[in-house]
Amino acid sequence: MDRGRARPASADEWASVAAVTRYICETCGVQFTESDGPPSACPICEDARQYVPVGGQRWTTLEDLSAGHDVDVREDSGLTGLAATPAFAIGQRALLVPHEGRNVMWDCQSLINDDAVAAVSSAGGLSAIAISHPHYYSTMVEWAHAFDCPVYLHADDARWVMRDDPALEFWDGEEKELGEGLTLLRLGGHFAGGTVLHVDRGTGLLLSGDIVQVIPDRNHVSFMYSYPNLIPLAEPEVRRIADKLRPYRFERILGAWWGTLVPEYGDVVVQRSAQRYIRALNGEYPDTTGGDVSRA
Numbered sequence: 001m002d003r004g005r006a007r008p009a010s011a012d013e014w015a016s017v018a019a020v021t022r023y024i025c026e027t028c029g030v031q032f033t034e035s036d037g038p039p040s041a042c043p044i045c046e047d048a049r050q051y052v053p054v055g056g057q058r059w060t061t062l063e064d065l066s067a068g069h070d071v072d073v074r075e076d077s078g079l080t081g082l083a084a085t086p087a088f089a090i091g092q093r094a095l096l097v098p099h100e101g102r103n104v105m106w107d108c109q110s111l112i113n114d115d116a117v118a119a120v121s122s123a124g125g126l127s128a129i130a131i132s133h134p135h136y137y138s139t140m141v142e143w144a145h146a147f148d149c150p151v152y153l154h155a156d157d158a159r160w161v162m163r164d165d166p167a168l169e170f171w172d173g174e175e176k177e178l179g180e181g182l183t184l185l186r187l188g189g190h191f192a193g194g195t196v197l198h199v200d201r202g203t204g205l206l207l208s209g210d211i212v213q214v215i216p217d218r219n220h221v222s223f224m225y226s227y228p229n230l231i232p233l234a235e236p237e238v239r240r241i242a243d244k245l246r247p248y249r250f251e252r253i254l255g256a257w258w259g260t261l262v263p264e265y266g267d268v269v270v271q272r273s274a275q276r277y278i279r280a281l282n283g284e285y286p287d288t289t290g291g292d293v294s295r296a
């Protein structure tokens with residue numbers, strides 16, 4: 001798919017269009033700027049927070065991805081989610097958060113085709129895209145062009161952008177208000193610019209990507225520097241994340257994949273989880289899951 005590109009006028013122009021492709025890394029799902037052959041490497045996957053698969057890096061294109069996958073659009077914990085099916089690359093799903101009569105797309109995923117654009121359009125379209133960290137940059141520029149909207153990325157992660165574009169808006173500092181109760185919070189941790197989206201509506205909601213990781217024990221969350229390679233986050237970072245979130249109220253936390261949810265007491269869960277994590281880093285392991293959470 002080449003949105004916005006004029007139809008080539010001559011055989012030579014057709015040849016030059018055919019020779020230029022925006023490759024997508026099959027392991028992390030990130031689309032690269034156009035090139036006349038597959039990139040020599042994926043810097044995101046060569047970083048210790050991802051991995052290059054046995055057998056080496058593989059590449060695809062939007063056309064091939066769309067040929068082998070459908071877009072799955074469905075409700076997830078009260079929001080509309082979308083992702084490729086069967087799952088592709090890291091497998092995260094994006095979420096639509098109503099905003100200014102349209103939606104903020106929280107995090108992003110690689111599969112964009114006519115069906116995906118139609119589904120998001122029928123949900124109201126996009127006012128903006130905001131992404132937690134580089135593992136979910138995916139095809140953000142394609143999405144931004146399809147909906148003529150900005151992509152908010154934290155400036156501290158700018159070096160991980162593989163396809164630059166005027167639609168990318170880098171923000172500095174610790175928080176960015178989007179209006180209507182939506183606030184981007186830079187927590188750092190997993191990535192220097194690691195960001196979550198706090199939704200101050202109703203009982204409050206935190207969309208955490210995997211900056212704050214939702215885990216099977218719904219009474220806790222976790223924090224890591226590298227998830228696939230199981231490299232823990234240092235104590236000062238965990239402490240800083242917990243301190244940063246302390247003023248915010250949120251019952252629910254939605255993680256990066258379908259169904260990942262802390263259903264209640266989310267703000268309390270973050271604080272008790274940070275304490276548990278720091279104790280474990282220092283050799284004091286929990287005996288039990290610690291039981292259910294309450295505000296008492």
Ligand SMILES: [Zn+2]
Binds near residue numbers: 025030042043
């Ligand atoms: Zn990659």
